[in-house]
Amino acid sequence: MHDDNQILVPPSFIAVHSDARGRLRERIDVVRQRYELCEDLACHLVEQAQTLYHVQAPSEAEILHRIHAGLSSPGAGTSPAEAVWVVQRLAELLQWRCPDLPGVQPEDGSAQG
DSSP, X not given: OOOOOOOOOOHHHHHHTBOTTSOBSSOHHHHHHHHHHHHHHHXXXXXXXXHHHHHTOOOHHHHHHHHHHHHHXXXXXXXXXXXXXXXXXXXXXXXXXXXXXXXXXXOSSOSOO
């Protein structure tokens, strides 16, 4: 069966939905839908993060920690691994350094690739 979808899911997001051997735990169409949702969420949060930074003046790291806490809370609609990916992608979009997030090993790559 040929997959003619034009959306390319980056390896960093594929890893979120892969097991230790690199095999997807979900069907590719589900992973693609989750990627679209998480990418849209990260893009949407850019303006909110910038506003928080300029209005409340906490540190960039504190803002990212707060957003991660919200995305990690029950009922947020993202898995813990997706919450981390969204915050890493958000930091990348903002050109901010992503802080170490709870329960996650620091990555040497960006969320995009």
